Amino acid sequence: MPISTTTPRVLRATGLLAIAGLVATGCAKSKSDSAPKGAVKVAINLTDDGCKPSPASVPAGPVTFQVKNVSANKVTEAELLNGDTIMGEKENLTPGLSGTFSLRLNGGKYQVYCPNAKTEKTDFTVTGSSATPSQDPAVKAALTQATTGYQAYVIAEVDKLVPATKQFTDAVRAGDMDKAKAAFAQARYYYEEVEPVAESFGDLDPDIDARVDDVDDQSKWTGFHRLEKALWQDKSLTGMSPVADKLDADVAKLKTLVATTTYQPAQLANGATELLDEVASSKVTGEEDRYSHTDLSDFEANVSGAQKAFDLLKPALDKTDAALSTTVNTQFAAVLAALQPYKQGNGYVDYSTVGDDKRRVLTQKVDALAEPLSQVAAKVNG
């Protein structure tokens, strides 16, 4: 997981849920952040006292938040929360800066959250329900199947994650290094398949999957990679039981959250692209599992999670852009074929044995898949 402490929220903003009807602000034609046509504008002025949205209630549909910091020194960001989920945000707004983020919002109760203010959370209400863009009924039906299918998939994989994690943490608590090592990659596999979903739940992903570079205070580092370091580098599990306990608790929390989480078609597509970005940025480089060198297992899990999302979208995409569908399908096959030579037993070879020239080829295959995959969201968006 590439989240670093300095910019975790930037990455999370590009995460799965934040993309709900997300409007790119970095469009080539925009000199400034551009709002979608017909979007309702909501002003948020950051002050040290708080961040009241104006107006405090808007009708469902596209909404553009215009965040401005005139002189607040303690507060530099605003997020829109739906329960614990970050829907969208603008950060790093030091005094004098402003920025926007845009979302398509359904009716409901939300909160504008600005960390470090005197009043951190202010209610924000969306009324009515968002008009679904007009769409071919067959496509619409296929997309509904895709999103419900994805929900079921996430629930199923997290259901496997819980016992697989427990097998790992039990071995840690028992001080059984060999058993723990053997269970590590399998537990991670289920997590890596659905990681973009986990990333949408605030601190849950950092707690489960932060790497050493992601945490300021090493004593508060938790999750898989903390235990990985204990096993492969420190070669001691002393003091690791509380970390194991917390990992179980965090995974249980994830299970509770995904039980009620629903998805939009574009989220599936963008989440799939994001999984491949993860592969290219942290698996191929060997940064993810730097002590155990089990990166290729995570690699396969990311690709598998992405492929699941794509496969679910494919019936709809076949109707909206058959050529793109074929291209993505072909490139998925090419990536999986590229992994084949590294299979060993139930898993993969130690990644430290894979040379730079071979890693380069893996990256190129992933890029060749991710590029067309990044075009899918707009085609299933209605």
Add this chain to the structure above:
Amino acid sequence: MSRPGTSTASGPASGTSRRGLLALGGAALAGTAAVGLAGCSDDDKPAKAAAPADRVPFYGTHQAGIATPAQDRLAFATYDLTVSGTVAENRAALRQLLQQWTAAAAAMTQGKTVPGDNDNPAAPPADTGEAYGLSPANLTITLGLGGSLFDKRFGLAGKRPAALADLPKLPPENLDPERSGGDLAIQACADDPIVAFHVIRNLARIGRGTVVMRWSQLGFGNATGNGGGKETPRNLMGFKDGTRNIPGDDTSLMDGHVWVGDETDQPWMRGGSYLVARRIRMRIEAWDRDFLQDQENVFGRAKYTGAPLTGAKETDQPDFAKKAAGGDPVIPADAHIRLAAHENNGGVRILRRGYSFTDGIVPATGELDAGLFFIAYQKDPRTQFIALQRKLGAHDALNEYIQHVGSGLFACPPGARAAGTGWAQELLA
């Protein structure tokens, strides 16, 4: 040394100031050199004011970027095809790629974004955007085809021109395979570095899944002049480079030495040219401690005026026969300009279009990784570049201070004639 538009002279610096400084001591000389080099940089672009046009036509008989007066900046990249289908499939993929590239190149050279949807909020924009709103800055995009393209994958073996034979080993060279070769090459030149970089990045993106970038090189300072009314620039050794180059607007020299004509064994190359690229690292640290007279003897020219050692101003014809009092030739036997001069090579000439480069330091030594990214165009490298380089490689005094570390030879097909046509269409028909 100034760019056209700021100086009254577009030819060699004539000047009292230059002469006056030459009469002074070493410190002042160093100052002159510094001024000259600063003038080479395009950080301030006075040329803009004087040049009304900022775009070079894309379509035409020949590809732009060869005869075109050299722009300030270069972004060069080579790409390898990754196709693995049947010959017919591979060829279709190549044809489609080149059509997409041609359309994108035509748009970019005219200051437009890469074709496609740039406004859909839910999709990544077709254009990456970093050149949005910028002048095209005389951008030219030139395609070359490497010898490796003419193999079984595309069924093109029978269409490989004889002139595209692999370059032989040309000692003293020390080529890095990771900076050499490639199925396709793109030379993007513009007066703005971001406009040039934008090209190789977006073409890579368009080709994702069909090509991968093999290596790339950024260049600056238009190190080799090729006419166009621009003052001859200097290379990183501080010497004017390109004084006797083929001016791109001399059609007779271009037809005689650069453009492929009826002599070719492959009709699809008529109107094209052959590009030789050589990454030439300069041993900067050693060069900088060489004394001035020796530096001038190595080149055969005066450092500041650019005049041949037998003349007074840059454009004076070198007198290779002239002897000094002791009987030695004034322009030494191993001087670079003597060995490279067309008079001494049976009339052989090439059009050079090189750029300076620096890529940080050489890890092993901590010395600057900098030099000249040499680019030359010609009708037939076998009788032109290869012949010249064999001679230079064997005798050039400059060899003590340079090393060829990267290499590429590419066949640049003729220009795409009009909108809707693609690069190398005739080859792939």
